[in-house]
Amino acid sequence: MISKKVVLRFPKDIADKPLVSDICKKFDLTFNIMRANIFPRKEGILTLEISGKKDNFDKGLDYLEENGVSIRFVEESIQRDEKLCYHCGFCVAVCPTEALTITDRKTMYVELFKDRCIACGYCVKVCPVKAMSLPEEF
Ligand code: SF4
Ligand code: SF4
CATH class of the missing domain: 3.30.70.260 (ACT domain)
Structure with missing residues (x-):
């Protein structure tokens, strides 16, 4: 399956x-x-x-x-530029599927679980440094 x-x-x-x-x-x-x-x-x-x-x-x-x-x-389409992301957490607040989640409360590390993503694009809109991206046609 x-x-x-x-x-x-x-x-x-x-x-x-x-x-x-x-x-x-x-x-x-x-x-x-x-x-x-x-x-x-x-x-x-x-x-x-x-x-x-x-x-x-x-x-x-x-x-x-x-x-x-x-x-x-x-x-395969949702991408995060690891060099740009500074783990501010803005995207975590808007992600509807917990594809973006804080997995370490001490460091506030934001992990991206691509398999949970539904390509809504909310994270792309809110990321202050444009670290998140989806192909243009999405
Ligand atoms: S909003 Fe952007 S910089 Fe902030 S945690 Fe998300 S991807 Fe990283
Ligand atoms: S595109 Fe939507 S579902 Fe995918 S990581 Fe961003 S906010 Fe979460």
């Missing part, structure tokens, strides 16, 4: 197609919606956690890509 968070970008010409429910039926996958930005008659952006057998997971993502959906893995 595999479970990964992905950001799916649907161009406006396919934004109304039921491609996510297609992959669930065709490849026996399940999904949780983490975030959804759907703009009427424009593109749609969905952040999902998709789970299933590895083989089916790969086939499902191939199917989405073949149908024009662009895919980004969240875990």
Whole structure:
């Protein structure tokens, strides 16, 4: 079994197609919606956690890509510039999933758990030194 968070970008010409429910039926996958930005008659952006057998997971993502959906893995996309971060903790206060957490109260070290990130971008907005980043298209 595999479970990964992905950001799916649907161009406006396919934004109304039921491609996510297609992959669930065709490849026996399940999904949780983490975030959804759907703009009427424009593109749609969905952040999902998709789970299933590895083989089916790969086939499902191939199917989405073949149908024009662009895919980004969240875990590989959220980045922190360790040289810039000075562990002020501002991002901890806004992170909704505890992907950014103080793990040492003495040093106030802020740890980034990429597997918990849902690519909401709040940390990117609040970081005073722009240490956090996501790809532009997020
Ligand atoms: S807000 Fe920026 S500098 Fe402060 S802990 Fe978070 S990433 Fe580091
Ligand atoms: S983008 Fe930043 S604030 Fe949002 S879940 Fe990921 S680490 Fe937390």
